[in-house]
Amino acid sequence: MQSVTFRLLEVFQSIVDNGSITAASTALSLSQPTVSLQLKKLTSVVGMPLFVQTYGQLTLTEAGEAVYQCAQEVLGSHSRLESQIQALQGVEVGILKIAVVTTAKYVIPPILSPFCQQHPNIDVRFTVGNRATIIDRLQHNQDDIYIFSQPPVDDSLQCTPFMQNKLVVIAPKDFDGPDNCNLQTLSQYKFLLREFGSGTRRAIQEYCDDNGITFNNPMIIESNEAIRLAVTSGLGLAILSEHTLAQTPTDGVKILNVTDFPLVNHWQAVTVKHRQISLAAQAFHRALLNVE
Template sequence: MGTVPAVNLHQLQIFYAVVQRLSFTVAASDLHLTQPAVSLQVKALEKSLGLPLLERGGPKLRLTQAGEALYRCAVSILHAKDEAERAIDELRQVTKGKLILGANTTGGMYVLPRIVRAFMELYPETEVIFHIESTEWLYKKILENVVDMALVGGPTEDGRFGIEPVCLDHLVLIVSPSHHFARLAKVSLKDLEDQPCVLPQPTSRTRQFVERRLREMGIKLQVVMQLFGTEAVKKAVEANLGFGVVSSYAVEQESVSETLRIIPIKKLELTRHMELIYRKQKYFSPVAQQFREFVHTYAQQHLSQPRRAGKRAAKPSNGS
């Protein structure tokens, strides 16, 4: 086998920037370099590797097969470099640091902000970057070391992740006060079949969980609207366009103000765990480790926990 050529980290950073922007000119501007200097470094990298990395003909730059392979490696290498620099910097000053957190819609809008707010009261110098995205996007970014950890609806069944249950997430049926269900103490599963239903988009983990559980009970919902996000579902339900199923954390205020009613479903509990997930064998900076431990402390005090023998589950709380 031939000797593998050494890859210059500076050239790799330039190549990464060019691929991100698909433009030598824009990448040069981002890097505060001239366009000829950027082109020269990419050509030098191609010469060193002995393979073309970019197809330069046509209106847009395109990656060659070698370019795609190098780019995948560059993502991991450069994120590892950033993480190493961040870890060393945070070791110098434990009370300061950066946290890059993620959450799906439910966790990101109704649970994680409470935890972050309480944590920031203790560690005000911590910088927090917060992504609310789909669970699949979060999986990808955690594995790429872009996101430190994320709060998602379980179950996560992937051996590449560390998984820590944080709290219970009770999904509840909601209706407008003018919906005929609002006059009932409970509804049966059969009641749901012929009623208009408003749910999130099909890729939503909440929707997938609800539909799977109801399929197991032999119930198929009559979905009349598919909306992006819990807030949109709540607004449609308020307008009496159908019933919805959302996390109880999402309707704490509305259930108190009675703009929405929560109606129990007979013989059915829709409960899952919210989980804190991260890449296995991940190095946690001091501030990230503090946050990871704080999540569980906060959850025990303020969020719904599984029942223990002789004890009732705690009710969700707004406290922080």
């Protein structure tokens, strides 16, 4: 068997992470034929197909999964070595990969901004996605730190709370229905809810299950911003994070006084226990824990 080179692994990881040969060629500043050739060489070395085409998309084979895991370990170790050597020389460098669920896109930038100013040589890769997307990235060990309000239950994960996430009940500005009441009283009204996979929806569902509450014909909307706009337009009531409301105009909505609300959970920084965390990720993890 021929040798699997560092460069072949680097190109292969980029194809997987970016989703296509074309996107990988852009990310690596290489021509598309060059990337295709590197993939062909690696496939030849392994002796088995690494991808299959599924509805026009590249899907990893079992051999591809094994090679991708190897690429992560090898390239991750190389990146950590570079960071450690640079740190010994007094220069802070390295790559920091952060993946956050959509609501956390309002939470992390204010923390990330001063961090980047203090560590200007760290290359930050910031990914935002819905819960399913971030869980998929977590399962493929693509990032250093993941931010959830409702992390997956998995013994292989280290979950560290760092900031409160308060959920409040909102209504249109001209809402003249019940206030200073419980959620059961409001459940007769139409509620606008996130999809079942979202962390916000999970927190709401747990509360409703514990208190025997069922919403009457709720409307499912897969965006916090769209929910806020829908409430402003008078389509119904909603339960959103205060962080979402703080970043958008709220002149068209009002927060209702509801028993047990705001519901309080915590934003959590999630890392994979068996993945050795880089110096850059360690520094950002400390920054999260120092948030007031």
